[in-house]
Amino acid sequence: MIIRSAKMSDLEELTLLEELCFPPEEAATRESIRQRLQTLTESFFVAEIEHKIIGLINGSVTNSTVIFDEMFKDANYHISDGNYQAIFGLDVHPGYRRKGIAAKLMVHMIAVAKAAGRKGVILTCKDKLVKYYESFGFINKGISESTHGNAVWYDMVLEF
Numbered sequence: 599m600i601i602r603s604a605k606m607s608d609l610e611e612l613t614l615l616e617e618l619c620f621p622p623e624e625a626a627t628r629e630s631i632r633q634r635l636q637t638l639t640e641s642f643f644v645a646e647i648e649h650k651i652i653g654l655i656n657g658s659v660t661n662s663t664v665i666f667d668e669m670f671k672d673a674n675y676h677i678s679d680g681n682y683q684a685i686f687g688l689d690v691h692p693g694y695r696r697k698g699i700a701a702k703l704m705v706h707m708i709a710v711a712k713a714a715g716r717k718g719v720i721l722t723c724k725d726k727l728v729k730y731y732e733s734f735g736f737i738n739k740g741i742s743e744s745t746h747g748n749a750v751w752y753d754m755v756l757e758f
Contacts (some may be wrong), residue, residue: 599652599699600645601644601646601706602644603636603639603640603642603643603644603701604613604642604643604656605635605700606632606636607616609628609635609736610632610655611650611651612644612654615689615691616687617693617703618635618689618692619687620689620747623748623749624747626670626686628744630670630671632681634658634673636657636671636673637658637673638657638680640678641657641683641711642655642656643710645690645699645702647694652690652691652694653688653699653700653703654689654703655687655688655704656685656686657684657685657686657707657721658677658680658686658688659676659677659682659683659716660675660677660680660681660682661680661682662682662753664742664753665686665721665722665742666679667720667744667746669686670686670746680716681717681732682703682716682719682755683710683714683719684719684720684721685704685719685720686721688700688704688721696721704734716758717757718755718758719736719755719756720753721736722735722742722744722746723752724749724750725750725752728752731754734756737754737755737756738752738753739753739754739755740752740753
């Protein structure tokens with residue numbers, strides 16, 4: 599498996615992966631993924647096996663310590679020299695789960711954020727994933743104000 603920067607030619611494959619991994623009300627749309635590919639060039643990565651994309655991680659850079667819903671819809675909230683790397687999506691194809699791929703993508707994103715001089719990484723997750731992200735050192739800041747996809751989310755932060 600390799601981890602590499604995502605590119606525009608990956609758009610269709612990434613859209614299908616997002617649809618496989620999230621319910622329709624939570625999945626990033628094709629247009630949103632296209633916008634992220636154009637804007638989040640330093641923070642959109644894919645995991646690939648034999649030229650097949652099996653996972654992705656992406657998010658904008660911000661000065662906020664929490665993710666707010668507008669960030670999911672508009673990549674223009676991205677601030678290249680911001681303090682925090684946000685994570686919008688961590689997807690692994692269902693056929694490749696429980697093999698450590700998500701963890702490798704997360705470790706990669708954390709390393710990239712550290713190397714870029716960020717102060718930390720932020721994300722939102724559902725209750726069932728709080729412990730998973732805590733295993734990387736994230737701290738649960740409680741229920742998020744985000745209502746993305748009409749779900750209950752928890753704000754998580756990893757400070758460097």
